[in-house]
Amino acid sequence: MPKAVIVAATRFLRSFSRPGRILVAISGGSDSKGLLVALHSALGAAEFDAFSLVACTVDHALRPESADEAAAVAAFCASLGIPHVICRWQGDKPLSGVQAAARRKRYDLLAETAATFQADCMVTGHTRDDQNETIAMRGARDQGEGPGSAGMAAAMLYGRRIWVLRPFLEVRRTDIRAFLEARGIGWIDDPSNVNPLFERVRVRASLGASDHVSASATAGPKRAASSARAAALLREHLRVHEGLVAAVEATQAARMDDPDWRRALMTVGAVIGGREHLPGRTTIKRLSGFLQSGEAGRMTAGRVVFDRRRSGLYLYREPRDLPVLRIGRGESATWDGRFNVTSLGPALTISAEAEGGAWRQRLIAAGLPPGVAGRASLAAPRIAPAEAGDLGLEATAARLECRIGPYDTFLPGFDRIMADTIALSFGRDRYSAPPVDEVLTEMAR
Template structure:
C-alpha cells in the first residue's frame, strides 16, 4: 500500500511540537530514499509551513563503490533542492565486530551534521522489516521475551544531544519500494544486506520465509509502562550517595522476582560499575539467589559489590582495574566509565582516591556505615595537577558529572522515565525531551 508511506510521513510531521529542520539519514537504499521522498512530497503541499529538510550520507569506506554511491546520493538530493553532506569514516577498520562498529560510527558522524544544518532531529528509514529482524535477534540472545522484545524505539536520543526518529518503523519495505517504483525512482542495494556472514542478513533470510513476524507494536507500550513502574520503585526504595553508593531499603533488597524492580536495580548496577549494559542473564540469576536469601554478605558482579547488611543493600564499585586518566588544560574525558571529568584550569591526572581522602568523610556525613564509606571512597576519583600527581595535593579545578552508561549513548524513547529518574538520583538533569509528542503511538500507528 503506497498510500501508507505518505500517511506515515504526514502523521510524523503532525507529531512535532513545533516546525523545524529535519535531517534525513540517507544511504541510497530504498528505505531511506523513500523516507526522503515521502517527507519532501508532504512538505510540498504547504500544509506543513516552517519545516525544511537536509540530508546526510555516511560513507563507511568498506567497499570500493561506496564513495561514488555517496556522491550519487548527494546529486539526487541536489536535484530536489535539499542540502546534503557526506560523513566519512576515516582510518583503520576493526577486523571483527565490523557491523557494530559501523553502526556506532554511523551515528557519530550523523550526529555531527545537525549543527551544520541547524537541524532539530535526525530521521532514519528503519522499517517494520528492520524491527522484526531486531526483535528476532534480541529474542535469540535473551532466550525469551525480556525488554528486548520491544525492539527499536520510535525515538532514540543519541549521545545526550540529538534525537533520532524512525517515522517508518511500522511501514513495510515492500510498500516503500512500490511507492518509489510508482515514481520511477530507483535505489541502491547494499550487498552486505545479503551476506550470510552477518547475523542480520541470516535473520532477514529466515524471516522472509516465516509465516509470522515476531513482536508487535504493543511491546513498545509495555516496555514504556515497565520503565515507568521501575522508575517509581527506584524513587521509593533507592538512594544514591555522591554518585558512588546506591543504598536499597532492606525490605526491597530481596524482591528479585519482580521483573521491573530487577531491571531497575541491574540498570543502576551498570551505572555504579561504569558499564553500558546490565549484567547478563546468568549473573542476574546468581545475584537474585543471593539477594532473595536475605543472608548478610557480599557478592561481586559486573565490577560492582553487592553488600548485603541487616539495614539494607549497598552497591559500590569494586576495587580493581581502576584507570589513570590524563587531561590537558581545559580538556574533559571519561574516567572508569563512571564520571565525566573536565579540567577547569591546568592539566590534570585522575586516579582512584585511595586511603585518607575527602570522599570517605563525605560518605560518612551522608549517613553511610563507616565500612561502606571506606570501601566506596577507595574507588572515588581524585584529581591532581599533572605536575604534582602522587604528591597528595588536592585541587578543585575540575568538574565531575556522573555518567549514566546504559543511556548516555543510546536512550530508547520508551525508557525515558527510568532514565530521567536514574539521572536525577545520580545528581544529573533530566535528558532532553524529543521534539515530537506521543512517539510511542503517533509514529507506530
C-alpha cells in the same frame, strides 16, 4: 501498499509539537531513500510549509565504490532541492566488530551534521522488517532485562545531543520499494546486506517473508509503563551517595521477583559499574537468589559489589582493574565508564583514591556504614594535575559528573521516565524531550 508510505510520513509530520528542520540520514538504499522522497512529497501540503529537510550521507569508506554511491545520493538530493552533505569515516577501521563501530561513528557524524544544520532531529529509514530482525536477534541473545520484545523505539536520544526518530517502523520494505518504483526511482543495494558473515543478514534469511516476530502494537507502551513503575520504585526506595554508592532499603532489596524492580536495580548497578549494558540472565538469576535469601554478605556482578547488610543493600564499584587516565588542558574524557571529567585548567591525571582519602569521610558523613564507605572510596576518582604531586580533588580545577552508562549514548524513548529518575539520583539533569508528540515515542500510549 505504496500509499502506506505517504500515510506514515504525513502522520509523522503531524506528530511534531511545532514545525522544525529534519535531517534525513540517507544511504541510497531503498529504505532511507523512500523516507526522504516520502517526506519531501508530504511537505508539498500547505499544512507543512514551515518544515524543511536537509540530508546527510555517511561514507564509511569500507568499499571502493562507496564514494561514488555517496556522490550519486548527493546528486539525487540536489535534484529535489534538498541541502545535502557527505561525511566520510576517516582513519583506520577495526579488525573486528566493524558494524558496531560503524554504527557509533555514523551517529557521531550525523549528530555533528545536525548541529551544523541546526536540525531539530534526525530520521532514519528503519522499517518493520528491521524491527522483526532486531527482536529476533535480541531474543536469541542472553540480554537479561534488555529491551527484548519491545524492539527498537520509535524515538531514541543519541549522546544527549539529538533525537533520532524512526517514522517507518510500521512500514514494510516491500511497500517502500513499490512506492519508489511507482515514481521511477531506483536505489542502491549494499552488498553487506547479503553477507552471511553478519548476524543481521543471517537472521534476515531465517525470517524470510514471515512476520511472526513483529512487535505487537502494545509492546512499546508496555515497556513505557514498566519504566514509569520502575522509576516510581527507585524514587521511593533508592538513595545515591556522591555518585559512588546506591543504597536500597532492606525490605525492598529481596523483591527480585518483581520484573520492574529487578530491571531498575540492574540498571542502577550498570551505572555504578560503568557499563552500558545490564548483566545477562544467568548473572541476574544468581544475584536474585542471593538477594532473596535475605542473608548478609557480598556478591560481585558486572564490576559491582552488592553488599547486603541489616541496614540495607549497598551497591558500589569493586576496587580492582581501575584505570589511570590523563587528559590535556581544557579536555574532557570519561574515567572508568563512570565519571565524565573536564579539565578547567592544567592537564590532569585521574586514578583511584588511596585508602583513607577524603571520599571515605564524605560517605561516612552521608550516613553510610564505615565498612561500605571504606570499600566504595577505594574506587572513587582521585584527580590531580598531571605534573604535580599529591593534591586532592578540592585543589584541582576540574568538573566531575556521573556518567549514566545505559542511557547517555542511546536512550530509547520508552525508557526516558526511568532514565530521568536515575540521572537525577546521580546528580545529572533530565534528558531532553523529543520534538514530537509522546504518542510517537511510545511513552504515553
